Amino acid sequence: MKDELPPGQAPTRKFPLFTVDPVPPIEPGAFRLRILGAVEDRLELGWEELVALGEEALEHDFHCVTGWSRTATRWQGVPLAKVLARARPRPGASHALAWSRGGYSASLPLADLTAPPGVLLAWSLDGAPIPHGHGGPVRLVVPHLYGWKSVKWLTKIQLFKREVEGYWEMRGYHRRGDPWREERYG
Numbered sequence: 220m221k222d223e224l225p226p227g228q229a230p231t232r233k234f235p236l237f238t239v240d241p242v243p244p245i246e247p248g249a250f251r252l253r254i255l256g257a258v259e260d261r262l263e264l265g266w267e268e269l270v271a272l273g274e275e276a277l278e279h280d281f282h283c284v285t286g287w288s289r290t291a292t293r294w295q296g297v298p299l300a301k302v303l304a305r306a307r308p309r310p311g312a313s314h315a316l317a318w319s320r321g322g323y324s325a326s327l328p329l330a331d332l333t334a335p336p337g338v339l340l341a342w343s344l345d346g347a348p349i350p351h352g353h354g355g356p357v358r359l360v361v362p363h364l365y366g367w368k369s370v371k372w373l374t375k376i377q378l379f380k381r382e383v384e385g386y387w388e389m390r391g392y393h394r395r396g397d398p399w400r401e402e403r404y405g
């Protein structure tokens with residue numbers, strides 16, 4: 220991991236909450252994740268099926284575009300690449316929208332969903348189940364892009380054969396969002 224932070228970012232060890240959509244109710248046992256759109260095999264996974272896919276750990280700084288970086292944040296979960304390999308993106312699939320239960324979405328190039336250091340469907344934060352406010356039971360973690368791509372209360376990943384815009388991309392934020400290139404807007 221790099222020692223320094225991307226340009227314009229200040230470190231914090233607190234983990235602020237940043238949420239624009241309604242925080243969904245806690246519904247133990249109700250978790251479902253769907254992979255759909257431009258895939259050969261649509262998938263619907265429950266909690267047991269998801270955790271059965273295995274668990275990997277990742278430590279990375281988490282960069283919010285508003286300027287805070289929560290340093291050395293530890294996540295555990297299953298690599299999204301594993302789930303996508305099962306769903307088999309169709310030829311020409313190029314982008315995805317990740318959706319929360321409350322209707323928030325983020326747009327991601329398909330290449331970024333399998334890029335290093337690895338995108339996780341995460342259920343653990345700093346060694347404990349992800350607190351509800353931070354997106355539990357399962358949130359997307361896209362460590363190499365700005366935090367708005369790491370969708371909390373993840374419920375659906377929809378693949379497309381064209382560029383798409385999610386909540387912040389529609390409001391002028393960058394389609395990709397690489398913090399090292401300061402891809403904040405546009």
Ligand SMILES: Nc1nc2c(c(=O)[nH]1)N[C@H]1C(S)=C(S)[C@@H](COP(=O)(O)O)O[C@H]1N2
Pocket residue numbers: 234235236237238239240282283284319320321323352353354365366367368369370371372
């Ligand atoms: N569902 C949902 N996911 C979301 C957001 C949101 O508003 N709703 N905000 C994003 C933004 S801008 C950031 S920086 C991170 C913040 O995660 P945290 O609230 O766990 O700190 O979540 C991202 N995922």
Ligand SMILES: [Mo]
Pocket residue numbers: 237282283284285366367
């Ligand atoms: Mo953010």
